[in-house]
């Protein structure tokens with residue numbers, strides 16, 4: 001079958017889960033590490049849909065893994081509604097399937113056992129739980145199949161105690177990887193702030209950096225190529241004078257979506273959440289170059 005190759009991030013919906021109610025861990029690896037970016041090769045889902053002649057009434061597809069967890073998820077196609085017939089609130093749900101692929105190679109080699117050998121589904125831009133490894137079945141349906149993994153897990157508890165069942169797309173997110181608790185500053189002088197930004201809606205348009213706890217923002221430089229639904233590296237020239245400084249990064253994607261502050265996110269979603277936490281991260285750089293994880297709350 002014709003092959004397709006693309007670079008995409010995969011972010012677990014539980015990335016950041018520990019910190020909805022406050023700081024828990026002193027490491028970017030633990031606050032943002034459930035995320036990666038690879039070159040994937042496989043066959044586009046649309047190629048297979050054409051081959052098998054999927055009927056136009058299909059508004060969802062269902063994918064199932066062959067491992068012990070037997071992971072099962074429903075993925076929306078154009079016109080998808082939830083099981084009660086309500087439209088989804090997801091960003092551009094009609095587009096999600098277009099980039100989906102059945103993958104057999106990652107970074108130029110066969111998929112490794114841990115990553116789903118022999119084949120996995122990859123749904124770019126969507127919570128990585130939908131990218132089902134050890135893929136053994138696809139079914140085309142006209143409703144979500146309301147599987148265990150899309151009800152018991154990966155749904156979002158809202159402020160009023162109700163649950164939003166589907167939040168498929170990973171909204172814009174970013175993190176400063178240097179300096180960070182994992183990589184403190186060893187001496188004064190010129191220091192390049194570095195990090196990663198990504199969005200499940202498409203390309204990153206810009207990243208702004210604050211070195212004063214969010215009072216003022218300046219644009220970072222983006223490293224090319226800037227690819228859709230992919231990690232984008234950013235850098236920012238900075239001088240560490242030995243003064244305490246709270247550094248933050250804020251990503252904006254090509255749809256104009258701006259990464260929220262933790263206050264904005266909690267305003268919208270409450271703090272009962274586990275999944276889909278994409279708030280701006282703040283690192284407190286101490287005069288000795290040590291870096292601490294801090295939470296900046298604003299008055300609303």
Ligand SMILES: Nc1nc2c(c(=O)[nH]1)N[C@H]1C(S)=C(S)[C@@H](COP(=O)(O)O)O[C@H]1N2
Nearest residue numbers: 012065067069071115128129131132133134
């Ligand atoms: N079959 C199967 N697929 C799976 C899982 C699983 O347990 N079984 N875990 C999912 C979750 S929660 C995530 S975050 C991604 C992780 O993919 P990676 O290990 O390639 O980064 O795979 C997803 N696909």
Ligand SMILES: [Mo]
Nearest residue numbers: 012013014129
């Ligand atoms: Mo995950």
